[in-house]
Structure formats: structure tokens, C-alpha cells
Amino acid sequence: MNFVFSDYKPHYRSLIQLGTPLIIGQIGFILQNFADTLMIGHHSTIELAAASLVSNIFILGILMSMGFALCLTPVIGKLYGQEKTEEIGGMIKNGLAVNTLAAVVLMMVYTLLFFFLDRLGQPEELLPFIRPYYIINLVSLPFICWLNCFKQAFDATTDTKTPMWILLGGNALNILGNWLLIYGKLGCPELGLVGAGISTLIARVLMFALIALFFFFSAKYHDIRTAYLRLPLNLRDVRMLIGLGIPISLQMGMESGAWALCSIIVGWIGTSALAGHQVMLTISQLFFQFYYALAAAVSIRISHFHGQHDYTAIHRTAWAGCHLNFLIAIIVAIPVFICRNSIGYLFTDSAEVAGIVASAIIPVIVYQFSDGLQITFSNALRGITYVKPMIFVAFISYFVVSIPLAYLFGIPLQGGLVGVWYSFPFGLTLAGIMYYYFYRQRLSEEQR
Numbered sequence: 056m057n058f059v060f061s062d063y064k065p066h067y068r069s070l071i072q073l074g075t076p077l078i079i080g081q082i083g084f085i086l087q088n089f090a091d092t093l094m095i096g097h098h099s100t101i102e103l104a105a106a107s108l109v110s111n112i113f114i115l116g117i118l119m120s121m122g123f124a125l126c127l128t129p130v131i132g133k134l135y136g137q138e139k140t141e142e143i144g145g146m147i148k149n150g151l152a153v154n155t156l157a158a159v160v161l162m163m164v165y166t167l168l169f170f171f172l173d174r175l176g177q178p179e180e181l182l183p184f185i186r187p188y189y190i191i192n193l194v195s196l197p198f199i200c201w202l203n204c205f206k207q208a209f210d211a212t213t214d215t216k217t218p219m220w221i222l223l224g225g226n227a228l229n230i231l232g233n234w235l236l237i238y239g240k241l242g243c244p245e246l247g248l249v250g251a252g253i254s255t256l257i258a259r260v261l262m263f264a265l266i267a268l269f270f271f272f273s274a275k276y277h278d279i280r281t282a283y284l285r286l287p288l289n290l291r292d293v294r295m296l297i298g299l300g301i302p303i304s305l306q307m308g309m310e311s312g313a314w315a316l317c318s319i320i321v322g323w324i325g326t327s328a329l330a331g332h333q334v335m336l337t338i339s340q341l342f343f344q345f346y347y348a349l350a351a352a353v354s355i356r357i358s359h360f361h362g363q364h365d366y367t368a369i370h371r372t373a374w375a376g377c378h379l380n381f382l383i384a385i386i387v388a389i390p391v392f393i394c395r396n397s398i399g400y401l402f403t404d405s406a407e408v409a410g411i412v413a414s415a416i417i418p419v420i421v422y423q424f425s426d427g428l429q430i431t432f433s434n435a436l437r438g439i440t441y442v443k444p445m446i447f448v449a450f451i452s453y454f455v456v457s458i459p460l461a462y463l464f465g466i467p468l469q470g471g472l473v474g475v476w477y478s479f480p481f482g483l484t485l486a487g488i489m490y491y492y493f494y495r496q497r498l499s500e501e502q503r
Contacts, residue, residue: 058374066356066368066375074352074379076215078345080222090230092337094237095251096330096402102248103403104326105184107333108175111318112168113192116161117199118311122304123157124150124203126296128351129440131211132358144282147208147270149292151201153300158200165193175319178326184248191252195259202263205270211355212279217269225262229254299442306433306445313453313482317461317475324465328472331411334402335476338391338412339419345383346427349376350434357438366502373435373494380427388420414473422480428487435494439501444493448486457482 096103127150134142172185206218235243236250246253270276314336321332353376360368391398395416399409429452436445457478464474 063371063375063378066371067379069356070349070352070372070376070379073213073215073355074349076219077210077348077351080215080219080348082344090233091251091255092333093402094233095248096334097404098237098247100330100403100405100408101180101326102184103333104178104329105181105188106248106251107329107336108181108318108322109185109188109192110333111315111336112189113165115308115311115315116165116196119304119308120154120157120161120196120200121203122302122307123153123296123300124200124207125303125307125354125437126150126299126442127204127207128211128354129358129361129438130296130299131208132355132438133362133440135212136359136362140278141282141286143208143212144279144284145286145289146292146296147204147279148283148286149289149296150204150208152288152293153296154200154204155197157300157304158197161196161200162193165196169193176323178322178329181326187249188252191249191256195256198259198263202259202266205263205266209266209270210351211358213355214275215352218266221262221265221269224265225258228261229258232257299440302442302446303437306442306449309446309449309453310486313457313461316458317478320462320465321472321475324471324475327405327407328411330403330405331399331408331415331472332475334399334408334412335415335419335472337402338398338416341391342384342387342419342423343426343430345387346380346430349379349383350430352376353431354434354438357435358440361439366498369435369439369498373431376434377428377431380431381424384423384427388423391416392420411472415476418473418476418480421477422483425480425483425487429483429490432487432490432494436490436497439494439497441493441497445490448489448493452482452486452489456485 091106092103095106127146131143131146134146169186169189172189173182206222209215209218232254233251234240236246236254237248239245239250244250271280318329318332322329353372356372357369360366360372396413397409398416399412402412403409433445433448436442460478460481461475464470464477465472468474470477
């Protein structure tokens with residue numbers, strides 16, 4: 056499609072208006088992770104390494120569970136584009152049932168994994184810190200699933216501001232709780248890493264409670280809530296949501312699983328490398344959460360146009376989102392590159408860890424355009440509810456390409472943490488190209 060700025064201008068504007076609250080909410084998420092990593096790192100390096108391992112193990116399950124919330128976005132978005140308010144209420148009820156089931160399965164898997172933590176080949180001194188932090192994260196899983204379900208329902212109906220304020224408030228509370236419980240301020244016990252876990256658990260419970268209260272008592276959702284309360288569970292829709300959620304869940308699980316497995320590879324390198332890896336993950340989220348928020352807006356807009364069969368608007372929305380993500384990549388990469396030698400000291404007093412971080416910044420910057428491309432077109436696929444190819448793309452890109460290269464560059468070639476991070480540009484570039492191919496293929500089929 057030829058580029059004419061005037062054709063894309065309204066799509067840029069709409070995506071920015073819809074995506075800005077999502078971006079602000081994601082900034083809050085970034086600040087929470089920055090604060091967690093910074094506060095834990097300054098308490099002790101060994102706790103930072105333990106937090107890195109547990110966080111990366113749980114991010115796998117959390118992102119997989121999000122697949123069953125994200126599948127609501129295109130479905131509810133399509134109904135919203137067709138002004139089918141009553142069906143939206145029923146779909147939210149079915150979505151909550153599906154996400155409750157996902158939470159139960161997730162907790163069973165993580166409970167089983169708890170008994171094998173000592174067999175992951177990690178430094179022995181980390182285990183006393185890993186186990187209690189792991190249990191606290193385990194307890195918080197259902198609240199994350201329910202919160203994500205409501206958030207995606209709100210976003211799909213273009214109400215992105217309510218979740219934004221709830222996420223910002225919850226993240227601020229989490230940072231305050233960290234300060235009180237990690238360091239033992241204002242008479243609270245000094246709990247270190249356990250205190251960070253308790254603070255996160257409290258914040259997640261309260262965020263879910265607030266968004267549920269808003270849905271059940273706000274006048275804004277009166278019609279949708281009435282349908283929600285009146286309509287019974289629909290097993291056909293439950294099966295449909297599970298059918299959509301599984302491919303998205305597996306795609307996100309394989310993507311995050313690659314990062315989690317890379318964390319285990321980094322653990323074989325040593326404690327300092329693992330601590331540096333946690334800092335790098337936090338920095339990389341600075342990029343990704345911007346892309347993710349804008350790509351979520353792309354998915355919402357595309358789902359509305361898909362319900363109206365407006366394929367020209369679908370194409371222009373997808374590329375407008377890609378253009379904006381490329382612009383974000385440039386804007387964020389410049390200050391991160393300039394400050395690369397000092398960023399590590401924000402999170403730790405260790406010169407060794409800070410030096411590792413400075414070197415690993417380069418591969419992070421290298422893959423930003425690939426990351427923007429893959430997240431935009433994976434969300435475009437979600438917007439048109441064509442999610443089955445995403446499993447294949449994720450498997451090839453991350454398990455066939457990224458993980459073997461991470462091991463090769465990091466261990467046999469002795470590249471250390473920097474070598475592990477140089478594997479990611481290869482997988483992300485391949486993913487972006489393949490997502491775009493399947494997106495074009497599907498829309499061509501629908502337009503025939």
C-alpha cells in the first residue's frame with residue numbers, strides 16, 4: 056500500500072488517543088519493575104539474583120495466562136464495533152470463567168514446580184531467598200488473571216483510562232510497600248525480598264478489587280453489567296474463548312519461555328551475570344511496554360474495523376502502529392545508549408554488574424525495530440482473530456532460533472551475558488517477518 060501521510064494521519068491520531076492511557080499504564084508497570092529491581096538490588100546483590108530467577112519463572116505463566124484475557128479484546132472489540140452491548144456483558148462473564156480456569160491450572164503447575172527448584176542448577180546460596188518469594192508470587196496468580204480479564208474488556212470498549220488509573224495507583228502502592236517492607240521503614244519489619252513480594256501481592260489484590268468495583272457499581276457499565284448479571288454462562292462461547300486463548304497463550308508462553316530459559320542459561324554463568332540479567336530485563340521492558348501498549352491499541356482498532364469489514368482501515372491502522380513503534384524505538388534508544396555506562400549503578404553498587412549491563416545495552420538497542428515489528432503484527436493478527444499461526448511463529452523464532460543461539464553465544468563461545476543477549480535480534484526479526492506474512496495472507500483470503 057502506497058504511503059500518503061494524509062491517509063494515515065487520522066489513524067495516527069486515533070491510535071495515540073486510544074494508546075496514550077495504555078502507555079501511561081505501562082509506564083507505571085515499568086516504574087514498578089524499576090523500583091522493585093532498584094530497591095532489591097540496593098538491599099543485596101544475592102536477593103537481586105534470586106528475584107531475577109523467580110520473576111522470570113513466573114512471567115512465563117503470567118504471560119501465558121494473559122492469552123485467555125487478550126483473546127477477549129478482539130471478540131469484545133468486534134461486538135463493540137457492531138454495537139452489540141448485550142453480547143459484551145455475556146462475553147465478560149464467559150471470559151471470567153475461562154480466566155478462573157486458567158488460574159487454577161497455573162497454580163497447580165507452579166505448585167508442582169516448587170518442589171523442583173533445587174534441581175534447576177542455580178547457585179546454592181540463592182535457594183533460601185528463592186523459596187519464600189516464589190510462594191508469595193504463587194498466591195497472587197488468580198488476582199492477576201481476574202484483573203487482566205476486566206482490563207481487556209474495558210480496553211476493548213475504548214475505556215482505557217479506568218484501567219490506567221487503577222494500574223498507576225496499584226503500582227504507586229507497591230513502591231510504597233517496597234520502601235516500608237524491604238528496608239523496614241516507619242516501624243515495619245525489614246523483610247528484604249520477602250517484603251517486596253508481600254507488597255506486590257497486596258497491590259495486585261487491591262487492583263483487582265478496584266476494577267471489579269468499578270464494573271459492578273459504575274453507571275458507565277450499567278447496560279453491559281445488566282446483561283452480565285442476567286445471562287448465564289454460555290459453554291459455546293467458553294469453548295470459543297478457550298480456542299482463541301490457547302494459541303495466544305502458547306505464543307506468549309513460548310516467547311516468555313525463551314527469556315525464562317535464557318535466565319537459567321545465565322544462571323550457569325554466575326550470580327553477577329544473573330543480577331546483570333535482571334537489570335537488563337528491566338531496561339528492555341522500558342522499550343517493550345511502549346510497543347506493547349501501542350500494539351494493544353492497534354489490536355483494539357483493528358477488531359472494530361474487522362467487525363465493520365473495513366479492510367483499508369485495517370491495513371492503515373496496522374502500518375500506522377508500526378510507524379509509531381519505530382519512532383518510539385528511536386526516541387527511547389538514544390538516551391539509553393548515551394547513559395549505558397551509568398545505568399547499572401541505578402540498580403546495584405557492584406561495579407562488576409554495572410559493567411556487564413553497559414556491554415549488554417548494545418544488543419538491546421540492535422533488536423528494537425524487530426521487536427516493534429513483531430509486536431505490532433502479532434497484535435494485528437489478534438485483532439482479526441487469526442491466532443493459530445502464532446504458535447508456529449513463536450516456536451520457530453524463539454525455541455529453534457533464539458534459545459540455541461543464546462546457549463551457543465553465551466557458553467561455548469564464552470560471550471557471557473552479552474552473548475546471550477545477542478541471540479535475541481535473530482529470533483525477533485524472524486518473528487516480525489513471519490507475523491507480517493500470515494497477516495497479509497489472512498486478509499487477502501478474507502477480501503476474495
